[in-house]
Amino acid sequence: MTRTGDARRGAIVDRAMHIASVEGIDGLTLGRLAEALHTSKSGIQTLFGTKQELQLSIVAAASEVFARDVSLPADRRPAGLVRLRALMSLWIDYLETFEGGCLFVAAASELDGRPGPVRDAVADAVARADALLRREIELALRLRELPPDTDVEQLVFELHAMVLQANHDRQLLGRNDALTRARKAVGRLLEVK
Numbered sequence: 001m002t003r004t005g006d007a008r009r010g011a012i013v014d015r016a017m018h019i020a021s022v023e024g025i026d027g028l029t030l031g032r033l034a035e036a037l038h039t040s041k042s043g044i045q046t047l048f049g050t051k052q053e054l055q056l057s058i059v060a061a062a063s064e065v066f067a068r069d070v071s072l073p074a075d076r077r078p079a080g081l082v083r084l085r086a087l088m089s090l091w092i093d094y095l096e097t098f099e100g101g102c103l104f105v106a107a108a109s110e111l112d113g114r115p116g117p118v119r120d121a122v123a124d125a126v127a128r129a130d131a132l133l134r135r136e137i138e139l140a141l142r143l144r145e146l147p148p149d150t151d152v153e154q155l156v157f158e159l160h161a162m163v164l165q166a167n168h169d170r171q172l173l174g175r176n177d178a179l180t181r182a183r184k185a186v187g188r189l190l191e192v193k
């Protein structure tokens with residue numbers, strides 16, 4: 001593909017991520033995307049081939065956005081609780097990236113009971129986020145910045161739950177204070193006593 005083709009494909013995927021975050025990844029059709037972009041369905045189909053390829057491109061692009069906006073900036077922070085707290089703060093910020101909130105939360109709810117490559121890609125992205133949390137928690141433990149009896153899996157669960165709840169409250173319930181509440185809850189969880 002040419003640079004122009006790559007740029008066009010990137011712009012289409014960028015718009016598709018926003019639409020999918022609002023309307024659902026499965027509900028986003030080639031025709032709907034073409035309509036939103038004021039282009040032809042055949043033009044979209046030429047770039048992606050199938051709806052499934054478009055969906056997989058959306059998941060891959062959203063993963064890149066998460067890496068760019070969350071994991072990579074957090075990784076530049078000093079190891080331990082400083083990095084773990086930064087990771088959580090950036091992750092909470094990420095909830096405002098797409099028009100419909102976290103694309104992965106929306107896609108996971110939509111696809112959790114349906115087998116297939118798109119569901120697998122979403123599950124893999126969520127598993128990578130949990131693995132990132134686990135790695136940072138374990139590092140903070142090794143640095144003795146968390147209590148030695150910290151249940152790593154429980155803390156991963158609770159921190160991820162804060163993100164999910166914040167997205168839910170912000171998107172579904174329209175609570176403007178959801179991200180602030182998530183930050184407070186994370187702060188309490190990561191307090192060293």
